[in-house]
Amino acid sequence: MTAVDEEALTSAEADELERAAEAALRPKRLEEFVGQRVVREQLALVLQAARSRGACADHVLLAGPPGLGKTTLAMIIASEMHASLRLTSGPAITHAGDLAAILSSVQEGDVLFIDEIHRLARPAEEMLYLAMEDFRVDVVVGKGAGATSIPLSLPRFTVVGATTRAGLLPAPLRDRFGFTGHMDFYEAADLERVIARSARLLDISLDPAAGREIARRSRGTPRIANRLLRRVRDWAQVRGNGAADEAAARAALEVFEVDPRGLDRLDRSVLHTLCVRFGGGPVGLTSIAMAVGEEPETVETVAEPYLLREGFLVRTPRGRAATALAWDHLGLRPPSAPGTQAQGTLFVDGSGAPPA
Ligand SMILES: Nc1ncnc2c1ncn2[C@@H]1O[C@H](COP(=O)(O)OP(=O)(O)OP(=O)(O)O)[C@@H](O)[C@H]1O
C-alpha cells in the first residue's frame, strides 16, 4: 500500500467518494447525534425557543476540526426547523455577485449553510454582514459615476456557518452569529456509540470489543471511526468469517498500519526520527520534515496536531521535543541523564550532525 493511501486512512479530511459514503451515516435528528453534549444542549435550546416563537433560528456558527460533524449538524438544524437547506461554501463564492444571487433566491425561513466560511472573499463577507443583520443586500447597478446601489430586502433566514479555523474569522462576521457551537474531539465512549450505530446502518455484525478497539484508534473523530469500521469490515469479509470481532479489528488495523493509539506511519516516523536521530530534540520542524521525507507543512498540519494533543511531543521555542510517552510508545529508552538529551548534539543547522 502506498504512503498516500495510508495517510488518507487516518486523515480527518474526506474526499468526494467518501463524502458520498458518509451521507448514508449522517444522523438526521438532534437526538440521534452522538456526543458533543454541550453543543447539542445549547443548540436544542436555541432551536426549540425559535420554534416556539414561530420565528426562524438565530444565525449559528459551528467551529471545530474536520470530521467532527459540522455539516451533519447544519443539516440537522434545517430538518429540526422544518426548513429547506441551501448549501454553499466560502471558496465557491468568488465574487460578491455570487452571494447576491444566492441571497436573492433565499426564501422565508431557509437555512443557508456556508461551509468554510473563513474562506469567503472580502466583498462577499461585507455583503453577508448586512444580510445577516438587516436582512438586506445592496445591489449595485451600473458602473463608475453613474452606479447606484439599490437596496433589496430579504426574507428572514438562518445562516449556518462552518469553519475549521474560527481564529481566521473577522470579528465583525463572528459577532453576527447569535450562537457559536465549539465542537471538540469525541470521547472514546461516544465514538463507540458512533461506531455501533454505523455498524447497524451498514449491516455489519460488530462485537462491542471490536467497537472499542476501533474507537481507541480513531483520533477522537467520527469520520475516522467510520472509515476504520469499513476497513475492519473488509478484513472480516476477505480474511475472516464475516464477523467484525476484536481479533478482526486488531488484524485489520495492523494491516492498515494504524497502531493501538491511532498513530499512522507518518506519525510514528516523526516520533522515531525525533527520538532516534535527534536524541529526543528539541529540533526544528524543517529538520524533522527533511528526515522523514515530507514537506514541513505536511508534518505540521497532518501529524503534529494529534501528536501534540496526545502528549507525544511538545513544542518549545527551540523546536519539537519528544515526551516520555513517545519513547515509551516506541519501546525505546530515553537517554539516561534527563535535561542533557540532545542539547549537546544539536548543531547550528539543527541536523543533529556536526558541521563538515
Ligand atoms: N455525532 C455524530 N454522531 C454520528 N455520526 C457522526 C457524528 N458526527 C459526525 N458523524 C459522522 O462523521 C462523518 C463526518 O461528519 P461531517 O461531514 O458532519 O464532519 P464535518 O465537521 O463537516 O467535517 P469537515 O470539516 O471535513 O467538513 C459523517 O459521516 C457523519 O455521519
Ligand SMILES: [Mg+2]
Ligand atoms: Mg463539513
